[in-house]
Amino acid sequence: MNLRPDPTFHASPKLAMQAPVENYAFTVMLSPDGSQSDGIAVIDLKAGSDTYGQIVHQVIVPNKGDEFHHFGWNACSSSLSPLTGHAFLERRYLIVPGIRSSRIYVIDVKEPLKAKIHKTIEPEELFAKTGYSRPHTIHCGPEGIYVSCLGGGGEDGTDGPPGIFIMDCETFEIIGQYEMDRGKQDKHYDFWWNLPQDYMVSSEWGLPPQFENGVVPEDLLSNKYGHSIHFWDLRARKNIQTMDFGENYQMALEIRPAHDPTKSYGFCGVVVDTTNLQGAIFTWWRDDDGKWQSKKTITIDPRPEKPENLPPLLQGFEAVPPLVTDIDLSLDDKYLYVACWGLGEMHQYDVSDPMNPVLAGKVELGGIARGTKHSNGRDFAYGPQMVEISRDGKRVYWTNSLYSTWDDQFYPDDEGGQMVMADVGENGGLTLNKDFYVDFPKGLRSHQIRLEGGDCSTDSFCYPSV
Amino acid sequence: MADVTTMAALWWAVIFSGLYHGLNPGMGWPLAVSAALMERKNSAMPKALAMLAAGHFLAMVGILLPFSLMIVLVEWEVQIRMAAGLMVIAMGVYLLINRRHPRFLARVHPARLALWSFLAAMAHGAGLMLAPIFLGICAIGEKEVGHQAAQSLMGSNVTTAFVVAAVHTLSMTIAGGLIALIIYLWLGLRFLSKTWFNLDLVWALSLIAVGAFGTYSALAGH
Numbered sequence: 001m002n003l004r005p006d007p008t009f010h011a012s013p014k015l016a017m018q019a020p021v022e023n024y025a026f027t028v029m030l031s032p033d034g035s036q037s038d039g040i041a042v043i044d045l046k047a048g049s050d051t052y053g054q055i056v057h058q059v060i061v062p063n064k065g066d067e068f069h070h071f072g073w074n075a076c077s078s079s080l081s082p083l084t085g086h087a088f089l090e091r092r093y094l095i096v097p098g099i100r101s102s103r104i105y106v107i108d109v110k111e112p113l114k115a116k117i118h119k120t121i122e123p124e125e126l127f128a129k130t131g132y133s134r135p136h137t138i139h140c141g142p143e144g145i146y147v148s149c150l151g152g153g154g155e156d157g158t159d160g161p162p163g164i165f166i167m168d169c170e171t172f173e174i175i176g177q178y179e180m181d182r183g184k185q186d187k188h189y190d191f192w193w194n195l196p197q198d199y200m201v202s203s204e205w206g207l208p209p210q211f212e213n214g215v216v217p218e219d220l221l222s223n224k225y226g227h228s229i230h231f232w233d234l235r236a237r238k239n240i241q242t243m244d245f246g247e248n249y250q251m252a253l254e255i256r257p258a259h260d261p262t263k264s265y266g267f268c269g270v271v272v273d274t275t276n277l278q279g280a281i282f283t284w285w286r287d288d289d290g291k292w293q294s295k296k297t298i299t300i301d302p303r304p305e306k307p308e309n310l311p312p313l314l315q316g317f318e319a320v321p322p323l324v325t326d327i328d329l330s331l332d333d334k335y336l337y338v339a340c341w342g343l344g345e346m347h348q349y350d351v352s353d354p355m356n357p358v359l360a361g362k363v364e365l366g367g368i369a370r371g372t373k374h375s376n377g378r379d380f381a382y383g384p385q386m387v388e389i390s391r392d393g394k395r396v397y398w399t400n401s402l403y404s405t406w407d408d409q410f411y412p413d414d415e416g417g418q419m420v421m422a423d424v425g426e427n428g429g430l431t432l433n434k435d436f437y438v439d440f441p442k443g444l445r446s447h448q449i450r451l452e453g454g455d456c457s458t459d460s461f462c463y464p465s466v
Numbered sequence: 467m468a469d470v471t472t473m474a475a476l477w478w479a480v481i482f483s484g485l486y487h488g489l490n491p492g493m494g495w496p497l498a499v500s501a502a503l504m505e506r507k508n509s510a511m512p513k514a515l516a517m518l519a520a521g522h523f524l525a526m527v528g529i530l531l532p533f534s535l536m537i538v539l540v541e542w543e544v545q546i547r548m549a550a551g552l553m554v555i556a557m558g559v560y561l562l563i564n565r566r567h568p569r570f571l572a573r574v575h576p577a578r579l580a581l582w583s584f585l586a587a588m589a590h591g592a593g594l595m596l597a598p599i600f601l602g603i604c605a606i607g608e609k610e611v612g613h614q615a616a617q618s619l620m621g622s623n624v625t626t627a628f629v630v631a632a633v634h635t636l637s638m639t640i641a642g643g644l645i646a647l648i649i650y651l652w653l654g655l656r657f658l659s660k661t662w663f664n665l666d667l668v669w670a671l672s673l674i675a676v677g678a679f680g681t682y683s684a685l686a687g688h
Contacts, residue, residue, distance in 0.1 A: 002664065003663060003664045004659075004660075004662065004663065004664065005659040005662050009659060010659070011655040011656070011658045011659060012655050015655060015656055080496070080658065080659060080662075081496075081500075081576075082491050082492055082493075082494055082495075082496050082497055083497070083571065083572060083574065083576060083582060084567070084571070084572045085492065085567030085568075085571060085572070086567065087491070087492075087662055087664075088664045088666075142572035142573070143569055143572045143573065144569070170566065195576070196500065196504055196576050197576075198575055198576055198577075235572070235573045235574065235575055235576075236575075261504065262503075262504055262506070462500060463496075463499070463500050463503055463504075463655050463658070464503045464504060466503055466655070
C-alpha cells in the first residue's frame, strides 16, 4: 500500500499518453513442446541504453509445460475510481497463467531487473475454487483481478462452460466464479469493459479439444468455433445480450473497447470467414435504445497461392488466409492495429470514424509462403501476432507466435521467437525500426507483451479525456 | 459558561468532521468530477454532489437516531455514552487491523451514487465518528432544559440528530464540492491523483481519538 496513488495510474487515457515513456517490456517466453521451462523476458526499451533491445533479465519458472500465453497487471488506472477503494494499490505484480497447465504465477516486477516469482497458484486450487481451467486474459477491475478461462471442469475442460473468475487484488486468493447469469455463453476467450458505463464484452475461441492439439479443420469448416460476443451488466454479473456475428465468422477473439469511457463502442477481430477466407473486424456499439449492434467494418482478403507452397492444412484452398489473430487500439482511440498472422502483415487503420476505418499504414513481415525479411535483413518466423502499442501511440511492438500447436500447422518449417517494433508516423503510417529486433533464446517462442507502467491493452480508465 | 464553550467546540467538531470527510476522495468527490465530464455538462456535478450528500446524510441519521432515542434513559446516560465511545474505538481498531476495503462497495452501479455514498459512509464508520460528539451535545442540552418529560426530551434529541447530520453533511459537501469544482474548472484531472492521499490510517486513528474523547467526557460528566 502506498500513501499516494501509483504514479502509473492515470485518470484519463489522455493523461496516460502524456506520461513518461516505457522503459521495459515484459514478454512471454514459451517452450512449444514443454522441454524447457517457460518464463518472462525483461527487455530494455530505454532509448540510448547500452542494452537497448536486449533481454536484460529472465524470470524462469520451476515447472515445465505451463505454456504461457496472455498475462496482465494486478492493478491499473481503474484503481483511481473511488467506488472500488483500490487507489493505493501498486502496479507491481504480473499475473501470468499457463493455459496448458492451469497454473498461475504472480511475478513481482517492482524492480524489473530483479523480477521474481511472488506466489504460485497450483492448478488443483483453481479447479476446486472455480470449476474452470486454462486461465487466459487478465484485467484488474472493480472487484479485484478478473481472469477469463478457456476451459470448464474435467480432464479436457468440457465439463461445464468456461468463464471468468475473480481473484483478490492484494492477497491473490481465488475468490470464485464471476458469472451469476451467463445466458448463452458456452465458450470463452477475451473480455474487456467500460467501467463508468458498467458494461463488459466477452468473446469466444473454442473449447480445449478444439485448440490444444492444433486447429481441428473439420470443426472449422463446419463452423463449430465461437462466432458470438456477449454483453454483460458488469457489476450485476449478468449476460444481457448475446450477439451472433454469423456462424461463418469463426473465432471472434480480441475485444477492444474505446478507451475513452464516454464512448460506447469498440471492435472485435474475427480470425477467418469460412465462406471466403477473409479476415474481418466488427465494430460494435450501443444504440439509442440501449441495444447492442454490430457491423463488419473491415475485411481483409486472402492471397491466392500455389498449393505446393502451402502447408498441408491450406493446400486445398490454394490461398493464404489473412488470419486476424490480434488487434489493438491506441489510447487516443485513433488507430487500430490488426495482425494478419497468415499473410505476414501488420495493418494500421485510422478508426477516428469507427464505422469507416481507413487503412493508414502497413508493414509486411514473415507470412505463409512469403517469409518477408525484416528491413534489417533478419528473418522473422511465422507472422506478426501479439501487438502492443506504447502509451503515447508512437511505437508498436509485436511478437510472432500464435499458439504452439497452431504455429506448427500453419508454419511447419519455421521456428523461433522474435519481437520487433515499428515507428508510427506523424500522420499515420508504420515503419519497421531497424534497431529493435529481439531474438529469443533457442527453443523458446514469444507471445504477449506488457509494457512497464501500462499499455494499450491493459489499462481501464474511469474519467474521460478532455 | 463552561457548557457554552463546550457546546461551541462540539458544533465546531461537527463542522470539522464534515470538512474532513468531504476532502477524503474515498467519500466520493472524484465521482462528481467524473459525472460532469462523462455527461459533458456542468449541471451533472451539483446533481452528483447532491446524491453523494443524500447518501451520506442518511448514513449519519441512521447512526445518530438510535442514539437519540436511547438517551431518554437519562439514568443510563453515562453508560450509553461510554458504550458509544467504546464502539467507535472498536470500529477504529477494526479498521486499523483490517485495512482492506469491503468488496461489496465495488458491486454498486456507478450511477447509484446515493446508495454508494450511504454504504461507503457506513462501512467506514463515518456516522460513528459523529456519535460521541452528538451525545455530548445532547447531554449539555439536557442540563440546560432541565428535567423535561421524556417525550419532549426525545423530540429535541431527534431534532438535534437531524441538525447535526445536516450541518455535518453540508460542510462535507462544501469541502468535497469545492475541491471537485477546482479540479474540474481549473486544475484538470492530473490533480485528481495528485491530491489523493491515503487517509486509511489517519481515518482509523480519528475514530479511536473521537471514541476516546466520548468515553472520557462521559466519565468526566461533561
